[in-house]
Amino acid sequence: MSSTVRTRFAPSPTGFLHIGGARTALFAWAYARRHGGQFVLRIEDTDVARSTPEAVQAILDGMQWLGLEADEGPFYQMQRMARYKEVIGQMLAAGTAYHCYTSREELDALRAEQEARKEKPRYDGRWRPEPGKVLPEPPAGVQPVVRFRNPTEGVVAWDDQVKGRIEIANAEMDDFIIARADGTPTYNFCVVVDDWDMRITHVLRGDDHVNNTPRQINVLRALGAEVPLYGHLSMILGDDGTKLSKRHGAVSVMQYDEDGYLPEAVINYLARLGWSHGDDEIFSREQFVEWFDLDHITPSAAQFNTEKLNWLNAHYIKQADNARLAGEVASRLARRGVNPEAGPALEAVVALYKERVSNLNELADAVELFVVDVHAAPEVLGQHLTEAARAALASLRARLAAAPWDKAAISQAIKDTMAEHGLKMPQVAIPLRVALLGVPQTPSIDAVVEVLGREVVLQRLDRHL
Numbered sequence: 001m002s003s004t005v006r007t008r009f010a011p012s013p014t015g016f017l018h019i020g021g022a023r024t025a026l027f028a029w030a031y032a033r034r035h036g037g038q039f040v041l042r043i044e045d046t047d048v049a050r051s052t053p054e055a056v057q058a059i060l061d062g063m064q065w066l067g068l069e070a071d072e073g074p075f076y077q078m079q080r081m082a083r084y085k086e087v088i089g090q091m092l093a094a095g096t097a098y099h100c101y102t103s104r105e106e107l108d109a110l111r112a113e114q115e116a117r118k119e120k121p122r123y124d125g126r127w128r129p130e131p132g133k134v135l136p137e138p139p140a141g142v143q144p145v146v147r148f149r150n151p152t153e154g155v156v157a158w159d160d161q162v163k164g165r166i167e168i169a170n171a172e173m174d175d176f177i178i179a180r181a182d183g184t185p186t187y188n189f190c191v192v193v194d195d196w197d198m199r200i201t202h203v204l205r206g207d208d209h210v211n212n213t214p215r216q217i218n219v220l221r222a223l224g225a226e227v228p229l230y231g232h233l234s235m236i237l238g239d240d241g242t243k244l245s246k247r248h249g250a251v252s253v254m255q256y257d258e259d260g261y262l263p264e265a266v267i268n269y270l271a272r273l274g275w276s277h278g279d280d281e282i283f284s285r286e287q288f289v290e291w292f293d294l295d296h297i298t299p300s301a302a303q304f305n306t307e308k309l310n311w312l313n314a315h316y317i318k319q320a321d322n323a324r325l326a327g328e329v330a331s332r333l334a335r336r337g338v339n340p341e342a343g344p345a346l347e348a349v350v351a352l353y354k355e356r357v358s359n360l361n362e363l364a365d366a367v368e369l370f371v372v373d374v375h376a377a378p379e380v381l382g383q384h385l386t387e388a389a390r391a392a393l394a395s396l397r398a399r400l401a402a403a404p405w406d407k408a409a410i411s412q413a414i415k416d417t418m419a420e421h422g423l424k425m426p427q428v429a430i431p432l433r434v435a436l437l438g439v440p441q442t443p444s445i446d447a448v449v450e451v452l453g454r455e456v457v458l459q460r461l462d463r464h465l
Contacts, residue, residue, distance in 0.1 A: 004035075004036075004037050004038065004201070005031065005032055005035040005036070005037030005038075005201050005202060006032065006037055006038045006039075006040060006198065006199050006200050006201045006202070007028040007029070007031050007032045007037065007038075007039050007040065007200065007201070007202050007203075007204060008028060008039070008040040008041070008042055008194075008195070008198065008200050008203070009021075009024060009025040009028050009029070009039070009040075009041055009042070009063075009068075009070075010041075010042040010043075010044050010191070010194070010205075011025075011043065011044065011059050012043075012044045012045070012047060012050075012051065013043055013044075013045050013051045013052060013053075013055035013056040013058075013059055014047055014050040014051055014052075014055060015055055015058075016055065016058040016059070016062070016251070016252035016253070016254070017058060017059045017061075017062035017063065017252060017253045017254075018251065018252065018253065019236065019244070019251075019253065019270070019304070020206060020235070020236050020244065021059075022062060022066060022068075022253050022266075022270055023233065023236065023270045023273055023274070024204060024205055024206060024233060025063065025066075025068050026066070026068060026267065026270050026271065027204050027233065027275070027292070027297070028202075028204045029068045030271075030288055030289050030292040031202060031204065031292060031294070032071070033289045034289050034290070034292050034293070037201070038071040038072060039068075039069075039070055039071050039072075040070060040071065040072045040073050040075070040198055040200065041063065041070035041072070041073035041074045041075070042073055042074065042075045042076075042077070042194060042198070043056055043059070043073075043074050043075065043076045043077065044077050044187070044190065044191070045076055045077055045078050046077045046078060046184065046185070046186075046187065046190055047187075048078075058252060058254065060074065061254055062252065062253035062254055065253065065254060065257055065263050066253065066263050066266065066267060067263060067267070067285070072198070075194070075198070077190050077194065080190075080193075080194070081184075081185070083193060083197070084179075084185040084189065084190055084193055085179075085183065085185070087193050087223070088146055088178060088179050088185065088189070091146075091148075091178075091222065091223070092146065094222075095129065095149065096148070096149050096222040096223075097146050097147065097148050097149060097178060098127060098128060098129055098146070098147055098149060098175075099127065099138070099144035099145070099146060099147075100123075100126075100127040100128075100144055100145050100146070100147045100175075100177075101127060101138050101139055101142050101144045102123070102126060102127060103142070107123070110123075110124060120172075122174035123147070123174040123175055123176075124174075125174070125175055127144075127147070128147070128149060128175055129149075143181040143182070144181065145177045145179060145180055145181050146177065146178050146179035147175040147176065147177055147178065148175055148176055148177075148178045148189070148215075148218070148219055148222070149175060149222075150170060150173050150174065150175050150176070150215070150218055151170045151218060152170055152171060153170060153171070154169075154170050155167045155168060155169050155170060156168045156170060156213075156214035156217050156218060158213065158217065158227070158229075158230055159229075160210075160230055160231060160232055161202070161204075161229055161230065161231030161294040161297075162207075162231040162232055162233060162234070162294065162297045162299050163207070163210075163231075163232055163299045164299070166210070166213075168214040170214075170218070173214060173215060173218075176188065176215055178219070187212075188212055188215050188216055188219070189219065191212075191216060192216050192219040192220055192223070192225075195216075195220075195228060196220060196223060196225040200228050201228050201229065202228055202229050202230075202231065203228050203229070203230045203231070204231045204233060204294075205230075205231075205232060205233065206232065206233055206235065207232040207233060207234050207235065208235075209232060210232050213230055213232075231294055231297065233274060233297065234274060234298070234299055234300055234301045234302065235301050235302075236273055236274070236301065236302050236303070236304055237301050237302065237303045237304065238303075238304050239303070239304055239305060239306055241303060244304060253266070259359060259361065260313075260332075260359030260360035260361035260362065260363070260364075261309070261313050261359060261360070262313060262316045262317065262320065262360070264284070264285065264316050265309070265312045265313040265315070265316040265317075266309070267285055267288070268282060268283060268284075268285075268288070268312055268316070269308065269309045269312050271283070271288045271292075273302040273304070274297055274298050274301075274302035275292070275296055275297045275298070276296055276298075277291040277296065281312075282312065282315060310358045310359070311358070313358055313359055314357065314358040314359075317354055317357060317358070317359070317360070317363065318354055318355050320354070322347040322350050322351050322354070323347055325347075325350045325354060325360070325363065326345075326346035326347045326350050328360050328363075328364075329346055329350060329360065329363055329364045329367050330346055332360060332361065332364040333364055333367065333368060333371065336364075336368070338368055338371055338372060339371070340367075340371060342371050342372070343367075343370045343371035343372075343452075343456075344370055344451050344452060344453055344456075345451075346367060348451045349366070349367045349370045349451055350363065350367065352366075352442075352443045352444075352447055352448065352451060353366040353367070353443060356443065369437040369438065369439065370437070370451070370452060373460070374437055374438035375438060376434050376435075376438035376439070377438075380434055380438070380439075380440065381434065381464075384430055384431045384434045384440060385431050385434060385435065385464055386431075388421070388423075388427075389427065389428075389431035390431075390464065390465060391421065392417055392418075392420075392421045392423055392427070392428050392431070393428075393431060393432060393435060393461055393464065393465060394465050395417050395420055395421065396413060396414065396417040396428065396432065396461075397458060397461045397462070397465065399413035399416060399417060400413055400449070400454065400457060400458065400461075401454075401458060405450065405453075405454050406450065407446050407447055407450045410446040410449045410450055411446040414428055414429070414432075414445065414446060429445040432445055432449070433445060433448070435460060435461055435464045436448065436449070436452060436457060436460050436461070
């Protein structure tokens with residue numbers, strides 16, 4: 001086996017790239033990066049009935065958004081059929097695989113008999129060639145499947161990189177099908193040939209694959225191939241401790257983009273789902289690659305925590321460049337049918353709000369108030385724009401019309417208005433917020449007024465006076 005670390009992510013395009021798959025991809029990508037190796041992307045699309053081009057694109061989009069670039073691939077299993085058939089032919093010739101003519105009806109009857117005896121249902125090897133065994137004549141017109149000649153004695157053992165030592169008795173496994181009657185190879189066979197041909201050294205995948213591993217190891221050994229190291233990642237539970245579902249976050253990775261998360265926040269959060277580096281909670285992608293190892297992946301299930309993801313996202317929004325955030329907000333406003341250029345410079349508005357939001361959609365909501373001519377709800381106007389408040393705003397309007405347009409001058413105009421009318425800051429600032437943006441709470445009012453611009457401020461005040 002190559003001394004260079006080679007990992008792979010091999011999703012089936014039967015749906016979107018969900019959070020569990022994204023974590024698997026992240027760990028495989030990071031391990032390859034950590035060791036100066038290669039990360040391979042493989043699309044396992046042999047389930048023709050369920051695989052769709054849309055699902056393939058969703059996987060590629062999710063990987064790109066997360067920044068998990070592959071060094072090789074994507075490779076598609078459907079484009080490797082000739083190779084699988086070549087290997088099956090070699091195995092038939094070597095006697096490590098054989099044709100089986102058992103019909104579906106015969107298999108159903110066999111299963112019923114075994115279940116009646118309370119035995120584990122399994123193929124009984126009736127077409128398995130053995131020394132001295134006479135096989136029946138193949139029935140006419142029946143296309144056989146191809147079965148792997150699984151060892152009958154001993155155990156398959158491997159030192160799982162996450163779960164520790166695992167041993168499965170060969171007697172527990174039957175001769176599974178590696179090619180269907182129509183000639184198409186099965187999942188457990190294709191994976192083996194792919195991992196062999198692609199020289200994969202480390203297979204990191206979900207622990208729902210543990211039962212596949214001994215079968216795959218046996219096929220690899222039958223082919224004379226080296227066996228990679230396996231590490232099976234435990235499942236991710238929802239906030240409530242139950243299996244992750246759509247209501248918890250088992251949605252497309254691209255839904256996190258839609259919901260206003262930054263990819264670096266999602267990456268940071270995924271990294272902590274089942275892996276740790278001491279008590280570190282916040283770290284860059286580069287730090288993660290530098291720190292990542294298999295020893296600190298926990299074998300127990302990880303629990304999704306939406307609150308923590310939101311906290312991380314808020315942190316990364318605070319740290320983000322204003323120009324980048326402005327671009328994110330502009331695209332969100334455009335999707336809402338709002339012209340992002342209809343108001344003040346978005347970077348200036350973003351700077352006011354970036355420390356007050358936990359996602360980009362909240363940021364876009366705030367910015368929209370500066371771009372769209374907002375009208376407060378009647379009950380909000382009734383509560384805050386009293387006769388006394390309107391009188392104060394009229395005085396303030398006159399001051400703002402003549403004041404230099406900077407934060408200090410605006411602040412002084414507000415203070416002078418408070419003194420003239422004998423009011424406290426909230427008695428002027430809150431009505432001013434409602435008049436200008438339709439809401440009673442905003443960042444510092446002098447900063448809001450400065451960014452909104454003199455013309456818009458005077459125009460919005462006039463309609464309430």
